[in-house]
Amino acid sequence: MRACDSGSSRSGTRYFPDNEMTGRRPTMKDVAAMAGVSLSTVSRVVNGQGVDADLTAKVQRAVELLGYRHNHAAGSLRRSSGLSSTIGLIGEDIGDPFFAAFHRGAEQVARERSVVTFAASSDGNPEYEREIIETMLGRRVDGLLLIPTGKDHSYLRRDVATGTGLVFVNRPPKTIDTDCVITDHRGGARQAVAHLRAHGHERIAFVGPGPDEGFAAAERLAGYREGMDGLEEDIVVHGDLEPLLAGDEAPTAVFSAQNLVTVEVMRTLFRLGLDRVVAHVGFDDIPLRGAIAPPVTMVAHDAADLGQTAAELLFSRLDGFNGRAREVVRRPVLIERGTGELQPVS
DNA sequence: TATTCAACAAGCGCGCTCGC
């Protein structure tokens, strides 16, 4: 093993060019020793502050030879702001296309500020959600974008009071005063039903998660019921649609209240040969929509826009905005693609 | 003398060790 004197620090640090043999990652101290400059010079070069060109080249060469990677955790330890340049995104399922698009929107805003995003799934479990939140805060994320599962988030009050950014997405906060971005789920569902009614349908089935499965589900069901006002009966299905379609009182139209449910409804209609017979409007757009025939009419909220807006609210707090909690409502848009415009077959 | 720039040293939060 080669070793040489540090040449800079009075503590007599020795550097080992072949760090693989020391079994630890190279630090700034190692870079400084190899380049023959002080630690602060390395810090300035690494952080892009103006340092003499020759010294910069020496430092950059040492960085390259040692394979040095900047330790942001150590940096945030000392940095006066105490910020880690990371934010956490938590939703029920990061595999959900909605969450993926939401993440992308938030990431775009974060990237402009050199902030890294971490994402995690709560699996719809409030206890696990809390565990993830605690873990992310323990890792000193600067803020959280939370698509909440749990009902009580009062345990975050102290974190918010001490500067941690927190934005609720798609569900307004009940037990904590914080910013939120929500979709007008109720209005979107009303719009879907109104669209189907305008095309002559009266027997319209709602297919979706149960009202106990969150704010969005409950709001969409409520919007459906409001939209159905004046008609004889609501047809609400939480599960398999097939038995209903096979019965005598089959609906002439279906409103599916969530993207994964929409996919299931499409499969069922296709299997029964009803995909061009029963009208269908879905809530939440789905991937591969262009490759699907017939194309499904959608009430789409722009998940990327939600992510972007939520991130902007979060960063405005981190930048010092100290006003009252804000609520931004995004109205979904109905996109006609064909299935929602089918007329009822008499 | 004024300006530039690198070195020094303090200190951040946390975990660990050591001595009482």
Place this chain on the structure above:
DNA sequence: GCGAGCGCGCTTGTTGAATA
């Protein structure tokens, strides 16, 4: 068991040397 002290890796305000 408890508190003091230290080390980790880094940033940043201050200091002082070199140069114009």
